[in-house]
Amino acid sequence: MRTPLIAGNWKMNGSLAANATLLASILGDAAAVSAELAVCVPAPYLGQVQSVLGGSPVRWGAQDVSAHERGAFTGEISAQMLLDFGCSYVIVGHSERRSYHGESDELVAQKAQRVLANGLTPIVCVGETLEQREQGATDAVVSRQLAPVLDTMGTQLASMVIAYEPVWAIGTGKTATPEMAQQVHARIRAMLAERDAESAQQVRVLYGGSMKPDNAKDLLAMPDIDGGLIGGASLNASDFLAIAQAA
Numbered sequence: 001m002r003t004p005l006i007a008g009n010w011k012m013n014g015s016l017a018a019n020a021t022l023l024a025s026i027l028g029d030a031a032a033v034s035a036e037l038a039v040c041v042p043a044p045y046l047g048q049v050q051s052v053l054g055g056s057p058v059r060w061g062a063q064d065v066s067a068h069e070r071g072a073f074t075g076e077i078s079a080q081m082l083l084d085f086g087c088s089y090v091i092v093g094h095s096e097r098r099s100y101h102g103e104s105d106e107l108v109a110q111k112a113q114r115v116l117a118n119g120l121t122p123i124v125c126v127g128e129t130l131e132q133r134e135q136g137a138t139d140a141v142v143s144r145q146l147a148p149v150l151d152t153m154g155t156q157l158a159s160m161v162i163a164y165e166p167v168w169a170i171g172t173g174k175t176a177t178p179e180m181a182q183q184v185h186a187r188i189r190a191m192l193a194e195r196d197a198e199s200a201q202q203v204r205v206l207y208g209g210s211m212k213p214d215n216a217k218d219l220l221a222m223p224d225i226d227g228g229l230i231g232g233a234s235l236n237a238s239d240f241l242a243i244a245q246a247a
């Protein structure tokens with residue numbers, strides 16, 4: 001019912017030459033994958049990605065966006081600009097943005113709203129730190145992060161994607177067990193259902209945090225895990241595709 005989405009988050013990696021090689025390899029095998037594939041790339045490469053992936057089944061997106069529509073916001077990139085470059089997705093509220101750039105839950109909600117208002121799909125990231133998990137605060141943290149986003153969604157709830165990314169699992173090689181992840185994913189879907197039961201069944205909830213070819217199958221077999229947001233492994237075409245094939 002929910003088509004799995006495997007989205008790469010390249011973070012601040014890549015070059016014109018390296019991207020060309022990576023994209024060609026992804027395109028070469030994309031037809032063999034039934035999951036939806038997307039790559040979220042650094043903004044300067046959106047033009048390159050648009051020209052290489054345009055017309056293919058692989059979609060693309062950005063890793064952040066301004067909360068503002070336009071104007072005097074030096075250095076910022078608007079959702080309208082991302083749309084100009086054919087983006088489908090925009091990651092908002094990644095934990096690296098929250099922790100290194102001080103993004104609040106409210107700002108993340110504003111960004112998600114801006115993305116939706118421009119006809120793009122936000123991939124809203126939530127997740128707890130190790131300390132929060134050890135304090136038993138995972139549900140409370142995820143609920144707090146998601147609440148302002150859901151408050152602004154209204155009838156557009158079904159148009160969003162959520163990524164549960166436990167901070168302690170990102171780039172560390174430590175993955176949540178499928179059971180641990182499923183528990184949080186189910187909690188997230190229950191939160192969505194409190195707002196709109198029908199939309200809650202349509203929203204894809206991705207897992208992110210050291211998802212690799214060897215753990216993807218078990219994670220993706222969980223009933224509420226609808227795909228992955230893949231960091232490190234998305235920079236290697238064969239790993240990225242192997243994860244997609246597990247979906």
Ligand code: PGA
Nearest residue numbers: 170171209210230231232
């Ligand atoms: P990782 O990153 O797969 O390298 O852990 C995931 C992410 O940060 O989105």
